[in-house]
Amino acid sequence: MSLREAVRVAVQALVANRLRSVLTTLGVLIGVMSVVLLVAIGQGARTEITGAIEGLGSNLLFVLPGDGDFGAGPARSRFVVDDVADIERELPAPDDRVAGYTVGAESLQADGERVNATVFAVTASYPRVLDRTVARGQTISESDVVTSRRTAVIGAATAEALFAGQDPIGRNLTIGGIRFRIAGVLERIGGSGSPFGPDQDRVVLVPVTTGQRLFGTDRLDAIFVRAASTASVEADRATVDRVLGQRLDEDEFSVISQDEIIGVVGDILQILTLVLGAIAGISLLVGGVGVSNIMLVSVSERTREIGLRKALGARTRDITTQFLLEATALTVIGGAIGLGLGVAGAHLVATFAPVPAVVTWWSVALALGTSLAVGLVFGVLPARRAGRLDPVEALRHD
Amino acid sequence: MSAVLLEADRVERVYRIGRDVEVRALTDVSFRVERGDYVAIVGTSGSGKSTLLNLLGALDRPTSGEVRYDGRDVRVMDDAELALLRNRRIGFVFQSFHLLPRLTALDNVILPLTYRPGSRGDRRRRAQAALTAVGLADRLGHRPSELSGGQQQRVAIARALVTEPALILADEPTGNLDTRTGEEIMALLEALHDEQGTALVVITHEAEIAARARVRIELRDGRMVGGGPA
Numbered sequence: 001m002s003l004r005e006a007v008r009v010a011v012q013a014l015v016a017n018r019l020r021s022v023l024t025t026l027g028v029l030i031g032v033m034s035v036v037l038l039v040a041i042g043q044g045a046r047t048e049i050t051g052a053i054e055g056l057g058s059n060l061l062f063v064l065p066g067d068g069d070f071g072a073g074p075a076r077s078r079f080v081v082d083d084v085a086d087i088e089r090e091l092p093a094p095d096d097r098v099a100g101y102t103v104g105a106e107s108l109q110a111d112g113e114r115v116n117a118t119v120f121a122v123t124a125s126y127p128r129v130l131d132r133t134v135a136r137g138q139t140i141s142e143s144d145v146v147t148s149r150r151t152a153v154i155g156a157a158t159a160e161a162l163f164a165g166q167d168p169i170g171r172n173l174t175i176g177g178i179r180f181r182i183a184g185v186l187e188r189i190g191g192s193g194s195p196f197g198p199d200q201d202r203v204v205l206v207p208v209t210t211g212q213r214l215f216g217t218d219r220l221d222a223i224f225v226r227a228a229s230t231a232s233v234e235a236d237r238a239t240v241d242r243v244l245g246q247r248l249d250e251d252e253f254s255v256i257s258q259d260e261i262i263g264v265v266g267d268i269l270q271i272l273t274l275v276l277g278a279i280a281g282i283s284l285l286v287g288g289v290g291v292s293n294i295m296l297v298s299v300s301e302r303t304r305e306i307g308l309r310k311a312l313g314a315r316t317r318d319i320t321t322q323f324l325l326e327a328t329a330l331t332v333i334g335g336a337i338g339l340g341l342g343v344a345g346a347h348l349v350a351t352f353a354p355v356p357a358v359v360t361w362w363s364v365a366l367a368l369g370t371s372l373a374v375g376l377v378f379g380v381l382p383a384r385r386a387g388r389l390d391p392v393e394a395l396r397h398d
Numbered sequence: 399m400s401a402v403l404l405e406a407d408r409v410e411r412v413y414r415i416g417r418d419v420e421v422r423a424l425t426d427v428s429f430r431v432e433r434g435d436y437v438a439i440v441g442t443s444g445s446g447k448s449t450l451l452n453l454l455g456a457l458d459r460p461t462s463g464e465v466r467y468d469g470r471d472v473r474v475m476d477d478a479e480l481a482l483l484r485n486r487r488i489g490f491v492f493q494s495f496h497l498l499p500r501l502t503a504l505d506n507v508i509l510p511l512t513y514r515p516g517s518r519g520d521r522r523r524r525a526q527a528a529l530t531a532v533g534l535a536d537r538l539g540h541r542p543s544e545l546s547g548g549q550q551q552r553v554a555i556a557r558a559l560v561t562e563p564a565l566i567l568a569d570e571p572t573g574n575l576d577t578r579t580g581e582e583i584m585a586l587l588e589a590l591h592d593e594q595g596t597a598l599v600v601i602t603h604e605a606e607i608a609a610r611a612r613v614r615i616e617l618r619d620g621r622m623v624g625g626g627p628a
């Protein structure tokens with residue numbers, strides 16, 4: 001039997017059992033759809049997070065409490081505001097290259113509106129180091145910090161939420177029950193923000209000294225150092241190590257470059273993506289078992305047909321091919337529809353959810369390849385059983 | 399080319415049921431079918447008629463002895479050779495028709511042609527001609543469930559003759575039909591045999607039919623009794 005004829009026969013048989021074919025296909029369909037969708041979400045998260053880290057500005061060094069072993073959990077910070085100036089002084093060409101901050105979640109109130117926001121208590125250098133500029137008004141100044149002034153710079157989204165189009169500059173804002181004066185509004189960064197960190201358009205910046213009093217601490221959560229160029233990253237890292245090492249123990253702080261963070265975070269998210277894909281792959285496997293199961297039922301139901309075909313001149317190979325084609329037709333059709341739904345789902349997620357989703361070519365190739373392979377692998381057993389049937393026995397079957 | 403189409407030579411068929419139980423369905427059966435021959439196989443139920451016909455049709459292999467087509471033993475043929483033999487030389491007609499219910503009469507007749515090379519259009523034409531020859535030119539698109547028993551058996555005969563086989567093997571082709579329809583079916587098979595020179599081996603209970611055959615083989619408990627030219 002020619003392959004074309006065999007495909008015709010397979011499709012005919014599937015159409016004859018429409019409902020069953022659709023239901024069997026569903027397993028593979030859902031499997032492929034979840035592989036494509038979950039991998040897309042995993043990849044999207046990776047792109048988003050590494051992008052967010054890169055978006056902090058280039059050539060950044062992160063000075064974090066603890067010995068840099070993320071697995072050990074958050075360490076207690078021993079950084080103080082003076083460390084920022086100490087480091088800055090030792091760097092070549094000091095030019096607002098070091099910033100420190102401590103962070104807290106507070107409720108804001110202004111104009112009768114009430115929102116929650118992440119409040120960053122920052123040194124005056126913070127906006128420059130992190131590439132934030134004010135769209136209107138003024139940023140936090142050195143004198144604000146020195147005098148612990150109750151002044152605040154707010155994100156564009158927060159400004160909108162609280163003042164709805166009115167000019168917030170000079171207005172009052174209550175943070176955690178204490179009144180601040182709004183000095184400036186930050187330039188909008190845009191995007192939906194990342195679910196993995198605060199939305200940068202919703203933050204509130206206050207002078208570090210004022211904020212420390214508000215949060216009841218004299219520490220900084222972390223320090224950022226902006227290297228002059230990619231080439232000077234390592235030299236600056238050594239400087240930071242030397243300066244902080246005079247005051248702190250080796251395991252009380254660590255200096256990590258932006259590339260290192262992107263590398264580590266990227267690796268973690270890549271593993272997450274693979275784990276998600278593997279979990280979805282299990283459902284694909286279950287779909288494959290379903291196909292195998294239904295094909296066995298089909299072989300048993302069509303025993304007489306198989307016997308007849310053999311009597312009319314079908315070789316074992318013709319019968320095997322026919323059932324293998326039926327199985328792969330089921331899985332490939334399911335796979336193709338699942339792929340379409342997975343891609344559509346990824347777009348839907350990207351549009352409506354804070355989690356972005358990126359469909360990668362390899363997940364598409366994997367999904368289609370796997371559904372074909374599932375059809376072949378799980379079709380082989382029923383197909384071989386069909387091919388081996390003895391024609392006399394098969395014709396007597398009822 | 400010799401006149402001998404097929405030879406059964408001391409054929410024996412033993413069915414094994416379970417570990418120790420054996421059923422001896424055929425013992426020492428030998429005869430020849432010549433080209434254009436007409437052979438009737440008779441015997442009581444369980445006497446081994448169907449077993450013998452399956453062996454002749456290369457659907458089954460003898461436990462010992464040989465079934466030879468053109469001098470070649472069926473037992474040494476591999477799967478592909480057997481398939482080719484069934485497709486090229488033999489046409490089967492069964493008591494229970496064995497039509498595929500989801501296919502139309504035309505597609506049922508096309509079925510054996512799909513196992514040989516050829517275009518779809520050519521297959522359709524040949525199947526149409528075969529159905530016309532059995533008097534069903536106006537039933538091409540009907541499914542088996544829309545046909546009477548006699549019509550279904552006619553479709554089955556069309557399916558057997560569409561490949562222009564040297565031999566038609568019919569296992570009680572009238573067994574599921576009333577007497578009148580059965581006679582019509584037999585007349586059709588005999589006409590085919592007469593006009594196209596197709597050899598005909600038919601299992602039957604009808605003494606009349608057996609009387610018309612050139613050779614009458616009677617089985618009793620798997621052994622031939624009497625036999626030879628009628």
Ligand SMILES: Nc1ncnc2c1ncn2[C@@H]1O[C@H](COP(=O)(O)OP(=O)(O)O)[C@@H](O)[C@H]1O
Pocket residue numbers: 413414415421422423441442443444445446447448449450
């Ligand atoms: N597949 C089989 N397994 C076991 N015994 C069988 C099988 N086929 C036929 N037989 C036995 O072989 C004998 C001959 O059967 P069969 O050829 O069908 O007889 P007939 O067609 O003359 O009625 C019977 O006793 C039957 O029970």
Ligand SMILES: [Mg+2]
Pocket residue numbers: 447448449
């Ligand atoms: Mg019988």
